[in-house]
Amino acid sequence: MNEATREASSCLRPGAAAGTRSGPEAGEAERSQAREAEAAAKASRDGMASVITEPSSCDTFVALPPATTGSRIIFGKNSDRPSDEVQEIVYFPAASHGPGEKVECTYIEIEQAPETYAVVLSRPSWLWGAEMGANEHGVCIGNEAVWGKEEVCDDEALLGMDLVRLGLERANTAEKAVGVIVDLLDKYGQGGNCMESHMAFTYHNSFLIADRKEAWILETSGKYWAAEKVEEGVRNISNQLSITTKIEREHPDIRNYAISKGWWDGKKEFDFAATYSYVNTARMTTTRGRYCEGYKLLKKHEGTITAETMMAILRDKDSGINMEGGFMTTGSMVSILPQETSLPCIHFFTGTPDPDRSVFKPFIFVPNITQLLKTSSPVFGPEDPVKKQPRFQTKPDRRHELYRKHESAALVMESSKEKGDMILERIRKLEKEKIKEMEHILQNRSLDADQAVNLFSNCTDDEIQAYA
Numbered sequence: 001m002n003e004a005t006r007e008a009s010s011c012l013r014p015g016a017a018a019g020t021r022s023g024p025e026a027g028e029a030e031r032s033q034a035r036e037a038e039a040a041a042k043a044s045r046d047g048m049a050s051v052i053t054e055p056s057s058c059d060t061f062v063a064l065p066p067a068t069t070g071s072r073i074i075f076g077k078n079s080d081r082p083s084d085e086v087q088e089i090v091y092f093p094a095a096s097h098g099p100g101e102k103v104e105c106t107y108i109e110i111e112q113a114p115e116t117y118a119v120v121l122s123r124p125s126w127l128w129g130a131e132m133g134a135n136e137h138g139v140c141i142g143n144e145a146v147w148g149k150e151e152v153c154d155d156e157a158l159l160g161m162d163l164v165r166l167g168l169e170r171a172n173t174a175e176k177a178v179g180v181i182v183d184l185l186d187k188y189g190q191g192g193n194c195m196e197s198h199m200a201f202t203y204h205n206s207f208l209i210a211d212r213k214e215a216w217i218l219e220t221s222g223k224y225w226a227a228e229k230v231e232e233g234v235r236n237i238s239n240q241l242s243i244t245t246k247i248e249r250e251h252p253d254i255r256n257y258a259i260s261k262g263w264w265d266g267k268k269e270f271d272f273a274a275t276y277s278y279v280n281t282a283r284m285t286t287t288r289g290r291y292c293e294g295y296k297l298l299k300k301h302e303g304t305i306t307a308e309t310m311m312a313i314l315r316d317k318d319s320g321i322n323m324e325g326g327f328m329t330t331g332s333m334v335s336i337l338p339q340e341t342s343l344p345c346i347h348f349f350t351g352t353p354d355p356d357r358s359v360f361k362p363f364i365f366v367p368n369i370t371q372l373l374k375t376s377s378p379v380f381g382p383e384d385p386v387k388k389q390p391r392f393q394t395k396p397d398r399r400h401e402l403y404r405k406h407e408s409a410a411l412v413m414e415s416s417k418e419k420g421d422m423i424l425e426r427i428r429k430l431e432k433e434k435i436k437e438m439e440h441i442l443q444n445r446s447l448d449a450d451q452a453v454n455l456f457s458n459c460t461d462d463e464i465q466a467y468a
């Protein structure tokens with residue numbers, strides 16, 4: 001990349017993606033300059049004209065004591081995806097697997113683990129992995145699309161979303177999930193189209209992983225990676241590398257590779273984000289962009305953050321956190337992870353676009369949970385266009401029952417303010433009632449496992465009724 005490209009890109013916030021609200025004219029000019037410079041550089045490298053699409057993706061947050069109330073860790077994520085993509089909420093029970101057994105991920109087959117933990121996932125309905133989710137041990141993971149100096153691999157391998165699910169199925173702590181993901185990354189690599197389309201959308205991945213005790217940020221660039229441990233306060237990730245000099249674990253060749261590419265001189269302090277991307281790390285929390293806006297929202301509420309605070313952050317449209325446009329927020333998740341292990345972790349999912357028009361519905365891991373039928377999309381088996389070569393030649397209707405009802409209600413909200421306000425009032429009331437019930441469980445240690453079996457499904461039924 002030439003100097004003009006590097007200078008422009010150092011000021012470009014990858015979080016200021018298509019679908020977010022526009023910044024000041026000067027900021028837009030700066031972004032435009034960076035896009036043009038990057039396009040020119042790529043055209044020069046490839047010897048052909050190339051269209052550069054500005055990054056669009058997600059935001060993931062974590063707050064730990066003393067930033068939260070009640071000795072709890074609060075996790076949250078908005079999944080920002082193509083606006084016509086359906087996100088489903090699915091549950092898979094714990095299972096044992098025989099020697100030599102394989103598991104078919106989105107594009108490739110890999111060795112299965114002897115044991116897999118129960119998981120609840122929010123995922124684009126066409127793929128195997130997940131955008132975000134939790135397991136029975138209170139581990140939560142969300143991933144982000146990131147780009148940098150290392151070329152993105154288009155070859156089909158494990159998607160970052162596959163790694164989210166694999167980390168949840170195979171690790172009972174956040175730190176172990178880091179190990180699972182980097183081991184799989186080393187063995188199988190990451191790559192492949194991340195969108196249900198014949199047009200390729202590929203990226204590297206970053207992950208925010210949390211449990212009852214701590215959180216980890218894991219960021220990748222091809223096969224290289226760095227991990228940062230978070231034990232208190234607030235942290236967020238968006239569409240950019242954000243680990244700087246605080247690195248607890250790293251790929252053994254991460255520094256030598258940077259030296260070989262001329263990205264680092266081997267003398268000054270090693271800064272992962274500055275070395276492997278074009279981010280100006282000195283300005284990360286002060287420049288406009290979703291990473292910065294998310295950080296400011298966390299800092300604004302630091303010391304009093306609750307699950308409801310996190311839901312409000314995910315609903316914030318002025319910051320661009322709740323995205324609108326061709327890429328929009330298609331699913332959201334908030335989790336309460338009590339540090340006291342005798343208390344249950346509670347995970348809230350929407351399963352529908354735009355959290356401002358959706359209900360965060362609670363899920364608690366207990367024995368004998370039934371399948372979440374009304375948030376599960378139709379299954380097409382071997383005839384699914386994702387499975388057939390060439391892939392993505394057609395796109396089936398993947399809408400689940402809740403998605404259809406929500407879609408109809410959204411049209412009513414847009415066409416009639418009076419009717420729309422009534423629907424919003426009903427779903428807000430439902431959500432507040434469920435949050436109150438969950439708080440009662442935590443405060444009074446009064447979990448009824450028999451009732452929790454159908455907790456999420458019953459709340460989904462109530463939401464569908466509220467849209468009627």
